[in-house]
Amino acid sequence: MTEPSPLVFGRTHGHDQLSGHEQVVFCHDRFTGLRAIIAIHSTALGPALGGTRFYPYHSEEAALDDVLDLSRGMTYKNALAGLDHGGGKAVIIGDPEKDKTEALLRAYGRFVASLGGRYITACDVGTYVQDMDVIAREGQWVTGRSPAAGGAGDSSVLTAFGVYQGMRACAERLWGEPTLSGRQIGIAGVGKVGSKLVDLLAEDGARVTVTDISGTAVDHVRSAHPEVNVADDIEALLKAGVDIYSPCALGGALTDDTTATLATAGVRAICGGANNQLQHPGVEKLLEDSGILYAPDYVVNSGGVIQVSDELHGFSFERAKGKAMQIFDVTRRIFALAGDEGIPPAVAADRIAERRITEISQLYGIYLGK
Incomplete structure (x- = not known):
């Protein structure tokens, strides 16, 4: 009976955390111009699952920083989502509008396939369903494909649904009822996820204010929901007096300065x-x-990874939606632990994830035979 390998945890940044990753692979194909990095943080719960980001990083070091951080986050996200998957992520260095070709994507697909199923990819910033269809032509370890190619298609539906479930848990914690009816919600970024979140909030009776750098995205929301208020920027959005602030665009939105601004605005x-x-x-x-309840992003936005994980078993939207519904209960559990132990919800979430990873990894010490 073999002993499980030691687990290394810790959600911090920087190259000093490279030792916490099981495997980091640099991929370069001279013919297609592909430059990519695949990072596998953990396979303690199963094959690493996480998307491929196609982005014009200013340096290889910046790309490495991002993929290490993102892959580590996927370990925690998949653990808290109750999935039998570890955490992984990949980045392709380049401008997706200029550098993306069929040959480059297929070259990348061959690198993914060379890992023998230790890493399973999906869509992320700069990659789309049609790209996954191309990558999948070189191997089976690809999710987020189109329905025509046997996949689940756009995962933003369940991502938005999961965020909505997290908001319901916030409302219950703050006001005693898991409903957003009558509450003022401010959404920064109304792309694929944010726009679908507006649909769910409107159905629940919430009052919604949105902002986005894309006028087209705002127009799309207003065409479906003319009652939605529009703010010129985040500062104007907060001045509208929001109960719950929902960042749905780029990462790093919560800083020391913005925390002070949010507290002053009464969020x-x-x-x-x-x-x-x-x-x-x-x-x-x-x-x-500052008295602001934070629903950890890697918990509430896990509906997308729940969907692509389900695709590996023959996709069922209702089954995946039922799993995403559990984000409400997981978020409640995190808030309860945070309250009981006097710690921030993000710390409570990490503890729950690490406990599950440690406990399940011990099962690999049970010999199943040949």
């Missing part, structure tokens, strides 16, 4: 679809000290 909770919302470790403590 009671933060619950959004953006990844890596905390600019640095310690912001979660500032939010706690």
Whole structure:
């Protein structure tokens, strides 16, 4: 009977955390111009699952920083989502509008396939369903494909649904009822996820104010919901007096300065679809000290990874939606532990995730035969 390998935890940043990753692979194909990095943080719960980001990083070091951080976050996200998957992520260095070709994507697909199923990819910033269809032509370890190619299609539906479940848990914690009816919600970023979140909030009777740098995205929301208010920027959005602030665009939106701004504006909770919302470790403590309830992003935005994980078993939307519904209960559990132990919700979430990873990894010491 073999002993399980030791687990290394810790959601901090920087190259000093490279030792916490099981495997980091640099991929370069001269013919297609592909430059990519695949990072596997942990396979303690199963094959690493996480998307591929196609982005014009200014340096290889910046790309490495991002993929290490993102892959580590996927370990915690998948653990808290109850999935039998570890954490992984990949980045392709380049401008997706200029550098993306069929040959480059297929070359990348061959690198993914070379890992023999230790890493399973999906969509992320700069990659889309049609890209996954191309990558999948070189191997089976690809999710987020189109329905025509046997996949689940756009995962933003369940991502938004999960964020909504997290908001319901925030409302219950703050006001005693799991409903957003009559509450003022401010959404920064109304792209694929944010716009679908507006649909759910409108159905629940919430009052919604949105902002986005894309006028087209705002027009799309207003065409479906003319009652929605529009703010020119985040500062104007907060001045509208929001109960819950929902960052649904880029990461790093929560800083020391923005925490002070949110507290001054009277924001009671933060619950959004953006990844890596905390600019640095310690912001979660500032939010706690400011009386702002923070629903950890890697918990509430896990509906997308729940969907692509289900695709590996023959996709069922209702089954995946039922799993995403559990984000409400997981968020409640995190808030309860945070309250009982006097710690920020982000710390409570990490503890729950690490406990599950440690406990399940011990099962690999049970010999199943040949």
